[in-house]
Amino acid sequence: MVAKAGLLLRPRLYWATWLTLLALTVVMLVADGLSVPRLAFLVVVLSAMLVKASLIGAHFMHLRFERLPLALTVIVGLLLTGVILFALIAPDAVRIAAMSHR
Amino acid sequence: MAQAAEQMLDRWSGGVCPFEAGWRKVMMWAFIITDGLLFAGLLGSYGYARIMSARWPDQAAVFDLRLIALMTFILISSSATMANAVGAARDEGARRSVSLRWLLLTILGGAAFLGMQAYEWTHLIGAGARLDGNPWGDPLFASYFFILTGFHGTHVLIGVIVLTALAIRWQKRLASREGVELAGLYWHFVDLVWVFIFTLFYLV
Known part of the structure; x- marks a missing residue:
């Protein structure tokens, strides 16, 4: 309601x-x-x-x-994937930049 | 505890709507999540290219931030008019013309945004920006500009077309209240994506 x-x-x-x-x-x-x-x-x-x-x-x-289940499905689905994407990619990007400057 | 578990089982055991939303709305949310992940992938790869680039251009030297700010203002405003269109459509006591008026304002905002984006593209292409290079530095800069804004602009264009068709159908009493709400969800999503592109590509 x-x-x-x-x-x-x-x-x-x-x-x-x-x-x-x-x-x-x-x-x-x-x-x-x-x-x-x-x-x-x-x-x-x-x-x-x-x-x-x-x-x-x-x-x-x-x-x-x-309803909370719908809101959580959207928020967790998007946020979690976004965080995983950036957390996994960013360190590699920094490492490659450091390697290319050697 | 056992009672709560029983209630949850009742809710999810079939024959009821656990989200308390129609299947069309749930499917629209599923679409928004998948489309959001697509943009997350694009922005993630942009972040990767940006961090590892040694000569990323200064955006302030390339873009006219006043134009981008105006585009942002228009898109945010069109989101507010769309929210009012949805609110008026759901209010059974309101006349259909109220929702139609808000829908038309939203379409106008979307069209204005697209016009300004076309102007920005024309200006940058005239200055030498191409998919594979640009005069300001890292070639990926222009690539990501065209891909990110082009992809988002296509979403805006589709939104304007959908909203125009919806406005005509709403006027002819062929569109449902839920149809207006679903179109609204899509339009707000387009606005939401712009918040990220505006910050991560134009400002940071």
Whole structure:
């Protein structure tokens, strides 16, 4: 019942999400324009990216209002594979770069 | 504990909807997961190329970030209008014209995004960017630009076509409320992918 109610009109939530997404985009662009240290810049933009993705998934795609098994299927399926992809590939990429500079 | 296990067995033993969603919606989510993995693979290989490249160009010197920011603004806004279209379609008390209006705004946003992407491509091709090389540095830079934005742009184009067909069918009362919701899921997914491309390709 909660899921069905959650899928009804929620304009205020949609526009609040839209404003937050725009604000985060502005933060990312400002961080890009400022000469902040590389690590700080990466932390800011990657965090903003993950928050934006979560907001779109939770509010626009209604995952927050779906049954937990459906939400978990999507989130775990995508996140786990994404993490495995990057965790397995990135060390190799660094190693090859180091080898090619020798 | 035993009661909880029994309840779970009841829910998953067949004849009921464990996700409390229709099969079309579950299939749309399955499609989104597989398509998401495709983009994850593309972005993963891009990350690999990026880390091992010694002369990756500075994006600020190649792209007009104001244009990319505008494209991002339009796509995020079209996602908000699509969410409102879905909300209005599901509200049985609302007139069909309300949802149609939001759908048309979403289509307009998608078309504007595609127009700007076409402009960006034309500009970069004019400056010498090719699939196998570019004047700014690592040849893979332009390859990944065309593959990532081209793949995403194709998704946007398909979305615009689907939404146009849906708007016509919705106006003629041939499309269901669930149809609008499924199209919305696809459109938000396209927006979601852009969040990653915008950050990882244009900013980082």
